Amino acid sequence: MAKAIEIRWHGRGGQGTVTAAKVLADACLSGGGYVQAFPEYGPERAGAPIRAFNRISESVIRMYGPVLKPQVICIADATLMDAVNVSEGAPDDAIYLVNTSKEPKEIREKLKAKDSQKVFTVDASKIAIESFGRPMPNSSMLGAVCKATNVVTMDTMVENVVKSFGKKFAQKIIDGNTNATKRGFEEVKEG
Amino acid sequence: MGKIVAVTGNEACALALRQINPDVCAAYPITPATDLMQRFSGYVNDGKVDTELILVESEHSAMSACIGAAAAGGRVATATSSQGLALMWEMLYIAAGTRLPIVMPLVNRALSAPLNIHGDHSDGMGARDTGWIQLYSENAQEAYDNTIMAFRIAEHLDVRLPIMVCMDGFIVSHSIERVEYVDDADVKNFVGKFEAVHPLLDLENPKSYGPLILTDLYHEYKRAQHEVMTKVPAVIETVSAEFAKMTGREYNLFEKYRLEDAEIAIVVMSSAAGTTKDIIDQYREKGVKIGLLKPRMFRPFPFTEIAEALKHVKAIAVLDRADSFGGMGPLYSEIAACVMQMDSKPAVTNKIFGLGGRDYLPDQAEYVIDELIEIAKSGKVKTVKEYIGVRE
Numbered sequence: 001m002a003k004a005i006e007i008r009w010h011g012r013g014g015q016g017t018v019t020a021a022k023v024l025a026d027a028c029l030s031g032g033g034y035v036q037a038f039p040e041y042g043p044e045r046a047g048a049p050i051r052a053f054n055r056i057s058e059s060v061i062r063m064y065g066p067v068l069k070p071q072v073i074c075i076a077d078a079t080l081m082d083a084v085n086v087s088e089g090a091p092d093d094a095i096y097l098v099n100t101s102k103e104p105k106e107i108r109e110k111l112k113a114k115d116s117q118k119v120f121t122v123d124a125s126k127i128a129i130e131s132f133g134r135p136m137p138n139s140s141m142l143g144a145v146c147k148a149t150n151v152v153t154m155d156t157m158v159e160n161v162v163k164s165f166g167k168k169f170a171q172k173i174i175d176g177n178t179n180a181t182k183r184g185f186e187e188v189k190e191g
Numbered sequence: 192m193g194k195i196v197a198v199t200g201n202e203a204c205a206l207a208l209r210q211i212n213p214d215v216c217a218a219y220p221i222t223p224a225t226d227l228m229q230r231f232s233g234y235v236n237d238g239k240v241d242t243e244l245i246l247v248e249s250e251h252s253a254m255s256a257c258i259g260a261a262a263a264g265g266r267v268a269t270a271t272s273s274q275g276l277a278l279m280w281e282m283l284y285i286a287a288g289t290r291l292p293i294v295m296p297l298v299n300r301a302l303s304a305p306l307n308i309h310g311d312h313s314d315g316m317g318a319r320d321t322g323w324i325q326l327y328s329e330n331a332q333e334a335y336d337n338t339i340m341a342f343r344i345a346e347h348l349d350v351r352l353p354i355m356v357c358m359d360g361f362i363v364s365h366s367i368e369r370v371e372y373v374d375d376a377d378v379k380n381f382v383g384k385f386e387a388v389h390p391l392l393d394l395e396n397p398k399s400y401g402p403l404i405l406t407d408l409y410h411e412y413k414r415a416q417h418e419v420m421t422k423v424p425a426v427i428e429t430v431s432a433e434f435a436k437m438t439g440r441e442y443n444l445f446e447k448y449r450l451e452d453a454e455i456a457i458v459v460m461s462s463a464a465g466t467t468k469d470i471i472d473q474y475r476e477k478g479v480k481i482g483l484l485k486p487r488m489f490r491p492f493p494f495t496e497i498a499e500a501l502k503h504v505k506a507i508a509v510l511d512r513a514d515s516f517g518g519m520g521p522l523y524s525e526i527a528a529c530v531m532q533m534d535s536k537p538a539v540t541n542k543i544f545g546l547g548g549r550d551y552l553p554d555q556a557e558y559v560i561d562e563l564i565e566i567a568k569s570g571k572v573k574t575v576k577e578y579i580g581v582r583e
Binding site: 021022025026029033034035036037038041061062063064065066068 | 361553
């Protein structure tokens with residue numbers, strides 16, 4: 001696990017982005033780390049742009065407040081690249097992970113990413129529809145995060161997806177989400 | 192070692208209440224404390240606790256019911272925020288004046304107007320003079336630990352006073368972070384069996400609460416309330432030491448961070464202390480001798496101890512997440528009183544920050560430290576009270 005990593009999530013209300021940040025925190029905790037997960041609280045409307053944050057560290061986390069220089073930027077809805085400044089505060093070694101059917105090269109150009117920054121893409125919504133019939137990209141994004149960042153192992157992530165979704169959903173939906181997590185891990189592309 | 196979980200501050204406090212299993216809980220929901228009591232009412236519903244949950248029509252009624260239940264001889268808890276605490280105002284004084292050990296997590300939130308649901312200390316500071324003990328928590332772990340210790344402190348026979356356990360609304364109450372729980376059996380054992388003192392329900396020995404006391408003895412009664420407050424620090428220290436023995440987590444009346452050899456210091460409470468510690472580490476690496484003092488116990492306030500802890504520094508910045516309009520920040524006033532006891536008389540400034548949940552960001556701490564370095568050099572304070580992180 002990385003010594004300390006800060007992640008910013010961009011999504012739209014109702015997509016499960018906040019849940020993704022929570023599950024990632026749970027997974028990293030069971031991996032032995034210190035964690036933080038929190039959304040930006042504002043008017044909570046379906047479809048509105050939202051941001052959520054993770055801090056993950058080997059040592060105790062004392063910093064509160066939004067992540068200003070995210071090493072990892074997860075974009076759960078590609079249309080947000082035109083709506084908000086997703087690159088704000090991105091350091092030179094930032095990792096972008098975007099939910100899109102497009103190739104990483106095209107997204108790299110759109111983001112004007114530096115050569116030193118990594119760009120990953122995964123068709124998380126398509127995977128979700130195929131896995132459990134709804135365009136909820138969070139579980140496939142989580143699988144892709146594992147691959148792109150190595151912040152936690154795939155097995156630990158799947159365990160935590162089961163734990164989190166198991167509280168609310170039927171077995172069929174849980175299985176669909178674990179499948180989506182695995183496919184997100186396998187199908188994420190770097191470029 | 193207890194179970195390690197990733198939970199919100201509210202979730203952790205609700206679990207502490209489940210582990211303690213109070214006799215009575217009267218509550219009314221208010222953001223951001225709603226989630227705490229909602230989770231606790233879930234425990235009641237699922238039969239995880241024996242608590243009689245009284246759902247009332249307002250916070251004034253919630254505190255009134257808590258007072259009645261505590262006087263009747265029960266172990267009592269509730270939780271609130273902001274306007275809820277404000278609506279409890281007259282009952283807060285009655286709880287303290289009647290010496291009822293009610294425990295109340297206070298999820299700190301700004302007061303209206305304008306309407307704002309986010310975190311600042313306006314609510315807690317408004318209850319400063321009510322006679323309640325107040326503990327402020329930096330993070331979810333501290334909020335959880337303080338809630339467990341609060342019962343022991345409040346119910347101690349030298350104390351018998353109500354207590355607020357404060358944590359920053361949203362910043363801590365709704366952030367998920369790593370918390371180490373204490374095992375159920377250990378909490379139960381630590382808190383112990385509740386001993387009712389002068390319960391109304393002891394029908395063999397009838398008694399009266401809430402008498403009229405006029406000019407003959409009211410003044411003496413209030414002095415007695417002050418006297419009992421002076422006994423609180425020793426009890427908090429004893430309870431905290433016992434808690435440390437059980438968990439390894441140490442708590443004092445206040446926390447000192449890199450303060451021993453510091454030339455300049457920041458005094459700040461709650462979650463902002465965490466952020467400040469990170470920035471202090473960065474300045475320490477550059478050779479700046481900066482330290483931090485974080486009051487945990489705000490009422491009673493440990494004047495003598497804090498004066499002793501700060502007497503060697505040249506300049507102090509006191510950061511208040513609340514204001515007294517036209518006056519000084521409430522924490523500043525206490526620290527200024529501490530400085531009056533020192534021969535060294537360090538320079539003290541007051542920064543008002545983070546009202547209504549305005550983010551306290553690293554550049555604000557950097558601004559404060561840079562200014563402290565200048566003040567320590569020149570001995571001159573340009574502006575005593577200043578708003579930071581404010582849009583011009």
